Amino acid sequence: MKMRKPKRRLFSLTLRQQNTLAGYLFSLPFILGFLFVFLYPTILSAVFSFNELVITKTGYELKYVGLENYRHVFRVHPTFIRDLTETTINMLSQAFWILVFSFFAAIILNQNFRGRLIARAVLFLPIVMASGIILKIEARDYMTGILEYGMESVSAFLVTPALSVYLSKFQLPDALITNILAAIESLPNIIRSSGIQILVLLAGLQAIPRSLYEASEVEGATGWENFWLITLPMVSPLILTNIVYTIVDYFTSTSNLIVSNIRAAAFGTLGYGIGSAMSWVYFGVIGGILVITFVIFSRLVFYHE
Amino acid sequence: MGVMEHRLHWKRSLFRYGWSLARAVILIGVCYIVIFPVLSKLASSFMSRSDLWDTTVAWIPRHPTLRNYELAWNYMNYPTAFWNSVKLAVLVSALQLASSTLVGYGIARFHFKGAKVLFTLAIITLVVPPELFIIPLYLNFRYFDFLGLLPVQLNFINTVWPAVITAATCTGPRNGLFIYIMRQYFKGMPRDLEEAAYVDGAGAFRTFSKIMLPAAVPAMVTVFLFAFVWQWNDYYMTQMFYSSATTLPMMLDKLPNSVLGMRWEASLPETSLLNNTGSLLLIAPLVILYVFLQRFFVESVQRTGITGQ
Numbered sequence: 001m002k003m004r005k006p007k008r009r010l011f012s013l014t015l016r017q018q019n020t021l022a023g024y025l026f027s028l029p030f031i032l033g034f035l036f037v038f039l040y041p042t043i044l045s046a047v048f049s050f051n052e053l054v055i056t057k058t059g060y061e062l063k064y065v066g067l068e069n070y071r072h073v074f075r076v077h078p079t080f081i082r083d084l085t086e087t088t089i090n091m092l093s094q095a096f097w098i099l100v101f102s103f104f105a106a107i108i109l110n111q112n113f114r115g116r117l118i119a120r121a122v123l124f125l126p127i128v129m130a131s132g133i134i135l136k137i138e139a140r141d142y143m144t145g146i147l148e149y150g151m152e153s154v155s156a157f158l159v160t161p162a163l164s165v166y167l168s169k170f171q172l173p174d175a176l177i178t179n180i181l182a183a184i185e186s187l188p189n190i191i192r193s194s195g196i197q198i199l200v201l202l203a204g205l206q207a208i209p210r211s212l213y214e215a216s217e218v219e220g221a222t223g224w225e226n227f228w229l230i231t232l233p234m235v236s237p238l239i240l241t242n243i244v245y246t247i248v249d250y251f252t253s254t255s256n257l258i259v260s261n262i263r264a265a266a267f268g269t270l271g272y273g274i275g276s277a278m279s280w281v282y283f284g285v286i287g288g289i290l291v292i293t294f295v296i297f298s299r300l301v302f303y304h305e
Numbered sequence: 306m307g308v309m310e311h312r313l314h315w316k317r318s319l320f321r322y323g324w325s326l327a328r329a330v331i332l333i334g335v336c337y338i339v340i341f342p343v344l345s346k347l348a349s350s351f352m353s354r355s356d357l358w359d360t361t362v363a364w365i366p367r368h369p370t371l372r373n374y375e376l377a378w379n380y381m382n383y384p385t386a387f388w389n390s391v392k393l394a395v396l397v398s399a400l401q402l403a404s405s406t407l408v409g410y411g412i413a414r415f416h417f418k419g420a421k422v423l424f425t426l427a428i429i430t431l432v433v434p435p436e437l438f439i440i441p442l443y444l445n446f447r448y449f450d451f452l453g454l455l456p457v458q459l460n461f462i463n464t465v466w467p468a469v470i471t472a473a474t475c476t477g478p479r480n481g482l483f484i485y486i487m488r489q490y491f492k493g494m495p496r497d498l499e500e501a502a503y504v505d506g507a508g509a510f511r512t513f514s515k516i517m518l519p520a521a522v523p524a525m526v527t528v529f530l531f532a533f534v535w536q537w538n539d540y541y542m543t544q545m546f547y548s549s550a551t552t553l554p555m556m557l558d559k560l561p562n563s564v565l566g567m568r569w570e571a572s573l574p575e576t577s578l579l580n581n582t583g584s585l586l587l588i589a590p591l592v593i594l595y596v597f598l599q600r601f602f603v604e605s606v607q608r609t610g611i612t613g614q
Contacts, residue, residue: 026411033474044441132538
């Protein structure tokens, strides 16, 4: 792509065509990667899910088995469907609390107070720490288990009963109370998985033009009204971003039950075919949930242009 | 009137003090929860075996020892593993940065039909669980013949090539996020900058490298830091394609086994001591880096327009 001599080039390529060509050239790394490193293996995995894969000396051979792998996943596998339901339900409740917490934390971190820098540094620490090998090791660690248990049991024995008595006074539905109590018990987990979400919302809060608040102050609006009429609508696109990020992060985390199921199947005795079938069922569920969230929330999102 | 105003003022400042207090309590609690695992690792890394069975020891070891550090340092082969980790993380994150900057610029600043489609596809790569394509990808790298174009099949497993190829083509883990960050940043830059360069007769690439790139440094720093940290801690991809690599996460994973031999699974407390100490050694460089860069890190993310505005 040379545009050094625009006069001569203009005869052969219009400005629009030049633009398109340059755009594609810049995007070339991703186009190649998408086709060969992402799409091609993904299609292969769809093919695998209808086949039995046998490793030979020169590569691998496929034996067509139709829907047999999917039948195995749904009918024969002892825990897959149960694990899938459990993971999905956990995800929904955890995602909800992560969103609430990260919103609250971002608003607090956006205020002016002494020690704000330290508080921010600490809250973003999990982004640096809680990934990869550390998560894997903590999941099976003896000591962490005991200490976490100690922490959870404090809330289980002290906070939870008192709170459940208190909550029951409000005549809330039982399911909601159970959900709130479960959230309190997994609070450490929720806080530690909120780093990126807080960062995104905090950046959004800081991007709201000051002039909006100044104008509303002239009109005599209260802080409460400001929150509902300015802050919330202005960060609503980011709330959608956060919802999607949270769902994806939960579903693709390696400590997740289904992910370990898939790995056990693919690299264990069940074989690649069944592993692929499991991944596709799993992807179907994720995709479905994402589409539903998008349809519901994109109506509520406000875009300030 | 005076009394009313006074009362209102009094009420307001009471409310403000109350809120400050509540905020402090909440923040201290939350920070405690975040720091808790680090503190517990730190405490146990100095414990000797007898402290583990001593019920009076909760945090402060009765017989503090540096033996765990000694073992972890030696068996992880720390200096070598550290250097290998640095090399791999710098290589991978530099490639990810280069490719996602180019692609982000391409889909943000040129108006062509495919731009929106490409952006959507980048988000899709972020959403698809790697399990879906990791096995065929493994087979592709195991029997690499570039879709039958190469006369021989190369075995890329246990080489650095899978990491290089995925990083250079924006298809490593969470690369979609980097494209997203760069695209949002370039979208937010003023048009006049580029137009002035075009009027002066600069080509698309020259405009990019001379005008746009220097202005995009904050976003690039963010991408590089994210990429570096994730690659530094990465176990999943390395273990899959490059299991012979002696990076820190790989050594940490093997640590209990290499110190205790076959009986590691039976001696959970000792395993735990080693794991905790090893984890600290793994994240220590990151934490040091973070302490120095966190101001820059937080601020640069705020300026990157990760916010989509």
